[in-house]
Amino acid sequence: MNNPLDNLFGARPVLFDGAMGTSLYGHGVFINRCYDELNLSQPELVRTIHEEYLQAGAEIVETNTFGANALRLQRYGLADRVAEINQAGAELARKAVNQLKDKQSGEAWVAGCVGPLGVRLEPLGKLGAEEARGIFAEQIAALAAGGVDLLTIETMSALNEAQQAILAAKQAAPDLPVLAMVTVDEDANCLDGSSPETAATRLAEWGADAIGCNCSVGPATVLTAIERMAAVSRLPLIAMPNAGMPRSVDGRNIYLCSPEYMASFTRKFLKAGARFVGGCCGTTPNHIRAMKSALRALGAQQVSLQKPVEAPTAQEITPAPLAARSALGALIAGGAFVAMVEVVTPKGIDCSKELAGARMLAASGVHIINVPDSPRASARMSAQSLCIQLQQQTGVETLLHYTCRDRNVLSMQSDLLGASSIGLKNVLCLTGDPPKLGNYPDATAVFDVDAIGLVNMVRRLNHGLDIGSNPIGASTGFSIGVAANPGVPDLDNEIRRFAYKVEAGAEYAITQPVFDLRLLELFLKRIEGFRIPVIAGIWPLTSLRNAEFMKNDLRVSMPDEIMHRMQRADTPELARAEGIRIAREMLTTAKPMIQGVQVSAPFGRYGAAIEILEDVLSASPAGSAAAGALSNAERSGVGNV
16 A cells, blocks of 8 residues: 555655744744744744745745644633634645745645644543544644645654544544654653654554654754664654754753754665654754755665564563552452551651651551651651661551652652562552642642552553553552542542542552541442442541641531530640540441541651550451561561662
């Protein structure tokens, strides 16, 4: 079957244009403007830039629509003008091409430019695949209506997003050839971790007519990616690099690759197997002119084709059953009632109080120590460090809370791989409190993914793969927990997100502190269709002020009866005793509905936690066994940290 690109261009090398954004900036348009909207407000400027690239020798000009999808335009209040902006962009490029044809008898083509959506797709983000496909399809249909000759899907950092863009193109404009390009890091891998070989194979499977790489860190890295793609694919290849990495010069970002340097790589791209070449960020008409000269010098040289080899495919590892992964997993899988106590990390480097508390808890038969990850966005010792010290020095197994707030997807994977390698086997996946709640409100939040995306990441690591489907050699073997909040005002949204967490791979859940057991009962009924073991959080109140803080500051649902009881306790000792009594009553009432309890120890009062759990621990045959669940070998494995 003939490639539709052959009908347009034959088998010869073809030159794309350069950077639209760089040229617009060079013409005095500030970067805070919506560049795509200039198709409507400054059409002559956009058309002039197209003409400059055509005069420099470009045979394909891309429409000024890189960010003209509903999600990106929404930031400028333009989400309802997707069709208008894209059609105008296509028509402006067409006018420039027609002018070249009329005045110089030259031939050129218009490529409808489709960039990324600017958000992550499931499983690492909140946007669904079908929703993403619909957003792409809206833009592509408008480009097709504007009269483009082909489509360029470019700067794709994740293969799942590229897949939806390609599928949308086949749906909305089935007659248009599709060129799909990923962007890569310094190691020539896609930003989701996928190798160039994997990207080439997948893009071809999904229906791209040409594949390649654009943007990235410069020509040399793009050349590496193209060489590796050429080894596994016979599709036409595309190379459209940045003019190097930008450097800040007097407050402006300057791309330092010269036109001559880009021209030298044009020859290398063709020798590596590329048929389409061009430029991305920082590339100007001068760069394109030099690249055109390099193409002329090469004349009719045949594009080299290497014999394809089969792309390597990563093999998933089947993780051990939950019961075999950890003591916590064994308790949950065996139907035992789990008793956990929360130990908060210190604000300094001395954790002697926490270690002493953990020894007391372990001696009392508490099954698991639960370690929060800088709760309420406070600056504390890392939860991972305290978990290791607790396991090393007390033998009790820990549950590591892990939040998305402070880390990107690269550091998340690094942390989780490290945690598994030093003996941590339980992870509670959390989105995390925003920094504005903490003592450093101006700290930068990351939130590359939320808790749902983190669960997907941990599940993949358990199957021996990173998020780019690259093998890591073994299963991380984590038990995967998530949080739930039965008392949240928008319960429908909480239930929806809980269902997504279960679908992503959650194996048990721990609730936020519960004081109104009617809300817990309602939550459990609402999740009956996708229920996993639920461990209820219980917080022993210490005073009326503590109750008021929970109710008014943290927005925890607090029944009036509890408030009245704390109010009647008119001394600190009576208030603490009443708080413990309330917690014990809640545990007794809730126990038939749940699979375990997590008790907080406010202000480090671990004795209060033991008092609340007294009946549970005395009735639990698993208590003493779980407390000493780490063998000597396991302890030595986590000792050299």
